[in-house]
Amino acid sequence: MPSTAAFQIPGEDLAAQIEAISPDSVTASGDTEVWMVPGRLPEVMAGLKTAGFEMLIGVTGVDYVGYFEVVYHLLSLSQNRRAVIKVRCGEGRVDPAVPSIMEIWRGAELQEREVYDLMGIRFEGRDEMKRIFLWEGFEGHPHRKDFL
Amino acid sequence: MPLTTQPITINVGPQHPSTHGVFRMRVTFDGEEVIDVEPIFGYLHRGSEKLAESRTYTQVVTLTDRLDYVASMTNNMSYILSVEQLAGIEPTPRGVWLRMIAAELQRIASHLVATGFFLQDLGALGTPLIFTMREREQILELFERLCGARITNSYMRPGGVFMDAPDDFWPALDRFLSDMPHHVDEYEGLISGNEIVAARCDGVAVVDSQTLIDASVTGPMLRASGVDWDLRHRQPYEYYNRVKFNRPLATASDNYARYMVRIHEIRESLGIIRQCIEQIEPGPVRPETVPALIRPPVGDSYVGTECPKGELGFYLVSDGGVAPYRCKVRAPSFINLTLLREMLIGDKLADMFVTFGSIDINMGEVDR
Numbered sequence: 015m016p017s018t019a020a021f022q023i024p025g026e027d028l029a030a031q032i033e034a035i036s037p038d039s040v041t042a043s044g045d046t047e048v049w050m051v052p053g054r055l056p057e058v059m060a061g062l063k064t065a066g067f068e069m070l071i072g073v074t075g076v077d078y079v080g081y082f083e084v085v086y087h088l089l090s091l092s093q094n095r096r097a098v099i100k101v102r103c104g105e106g107r108v109d110p111a112v113p114s115i116m117e118i119w120r121g122a123e124l125q126e127r128e129v130y131d132l133m134g135i136r137f138e139g140r141d142e143m144k145r146i147f148l149w150e151g152f153e154g155h156p157h158r159k160d161f162l
Numbered sequence: 163m164p165l166t167t168q169p170i171t172i173n174v175g176p177q178h179p180s181t182h183g184v185f186r187m188r189v190t191f192d193g194e195e196v197i198d199v200e201p202i203f204g205y206l207h208r209g210s211e212k213l214a215e216s217r218t219y220t221q222v223v224t225l226t227d228r229l230d231y232v233a234s235m236t237n238n239m240s241y242i243l244s245v246e247q248l249a250g251i252e253p254t255p256r257g258v259w260l261r262m263i264a265a266e267l268q269r270i271a272s273h274l275v276a277t278g279f280f281l282q283d284l285g286a287l288g289t290p291l292i293f294t295m296r297e298r299e300q301i302l303e304l305f306e307r308l309c310g311a312r313i314t315n316s317y318m319r320p321g322g323v324f325m326d327a328p329d330d331f332w333p334a335l336d337r338f339l340s341d342m343p344h345h346v347d348e349y350e351g352l353i354s355g356n357e358i359v360a361a362r363c364d365g366v367a368v369v370d371s372q373t374l375i376d377a378s379v380t381g382p383m384l385r386a387s388g389v390d391w392d393l394r395h396r397q398p399y400e401y402y403n404r405v406k407f408n409r410p411l412a413t414a415s416d417n418y419a420r421y422m423v424r425i426h427e428i429r430e431s432l433g434i435i436r437q438c439i440e441q442i443e444p445g446p447v448r449p450e451t452v453p454a455l456i457r458p459p460v461g462d463s464y465v466g467t468e469c470p471k472g473e474l475g476f477y478l479v480s481d482g483g484v485a486p487y488r489c490k491v492r493a494p495s496f497i498n499l500t501l502l503r504e505m506l507i508g509d510k511l512a513d514m515f516v517t518f519g520s521i522d523i524n525m526g527e528v529d530r
Binding site for chain 2: 017072091096119120121146147162
């Protein structure tokens with residue numbers, strides 16, 4: 015069976031590509047993923063979009079109890095590659111936030127709202143940051159590990 | 163005296179037969195022209211992703227059935243592939259072929275539902291929907307033979323499927339494959355050349371391919387704008403590299419193009435199933451070495467597959483336990499709605515639901 019992992023861009027290559035766009039923004043790299051500092055996100059994402067990653071496949075929030083992480087899955091239609099970029103929203107659980115990339119990809123609009131609604135991670139720099147699945151006035155963010 | 167009009171805001175849904183479930187929109191009209199749309203989600207939000215965190219990897223399969231409930235098999239497949247990548251499980255060949263047959267049957271069923279309701283939204287009440295539902299019923303009966311369930315199949319397991327197809331499944335599948343092309347001809351005869359359909363759909367809700375890519379839109383909607391992007395072809399999973407099929411494309415990117423792409427994909431899926439039957443060989447349907455409680459190593463995995471609505475992907479995070487630490491669903495129905503507002507603005511009230519139907523969403527997957 016062919017492995018879909020073959021279309022993943024190796025973490026080292028991706029890290030080199032990101033470093034070329036914005037020096038000292040990568041904090042670590044794994045086999046298939048790269049961790050970077052949140053502040054440089056718009057700059058790096060815009061650079062990667064120009065470099066051929068035309069599509070933002072997904073925005074995911076993960077609660078690791080000690081910190082929150084936002085995972086971006088990118089897809090290049092022209093080069094047939096996928097990339098994974100992870101961002102830690104600082105230490106602790108109080109008011110996690112990352113810069114919004116809605117200016118770069120229109121596809122982030124609903125997905126960022128979903129992460130905010132269910133995981134409570136704020137996306138800074140976009141005007142509309144309201145809940146999407148749950149109603150206004152709902153208390154808490156259900157996908158957090160301390161919710162239930 | 164000049165005639166002045168006043169914008170009026172109308173609430174559509176969530177209980178409305180044309181919203182394909184419980185979707186709600188707040189639409190502002192100027193006369194009968196749409197000037198603003200605010201989609202409101204969440205009426206079917208069941209917290210599937212949260213529920214997955216308290217179930218074992220095999221139990222989560224039943225939750226995936228209930229996401230896009232007219233395409234359970236393809237949901238199963240996408241989830242199972244992600245688990246297999248995470249846990250390093252190698253499926254058996256017969257299991258893979260059976261999964262592909264089931265998934266392609268499901269693609270036909272889903273496109274039939276999309277086509278039937280699309281025509282229903284156009285105002286062709288009854289006949290086209292009854293026709294497409296008639297053939298979908300045959301597929302559901304095939305599923306019943308295959309796994310005992312019609313809608314919520316839960317057929318697939320890490321490593322393959324949970325049981326082999328019974329002997330009476332194969333003749334029934336052959337009958338379906340020989341009948342179906344005639345039925346597709348029948349739909350095409352009724353719909354494709356129909357002047358009213360063409361007049362209502364040609365040039366309505368056109369979106370250029372660049373905007374679609376920018377908005378993360380995938381699936382038939384993207385292919386109707388001329389972008390040759392089918393994951394089965396570009397990033398083959400299962401044994402899709404061993405079957406030959408065409409990727410139907412259209413360039414108009416209007417409601418009619420989206421309908422045509424789906425009709426042609428039905429024909430291609432029939433071809434794929436025939437090739438699967440030729441290549442399938444006897445053998446176990448899943449390896450005996452797969453434990454009942456799967457404990458994948460610490461890590462994460464994402465596999466995107468080409469589902470009837472677009473790229474469905476599961477992002478799984480494992481902490482080494484028996485249940486996923488995080489199970490995120492990349493739902494194509496939900497993300498394809500990003501452009502809904504732009505697509506509806508400027509169109510007439512009567513075209514609103516036609517455009518909505520041409521996107522082909524399923525609320526179980528939108529709200530999860």
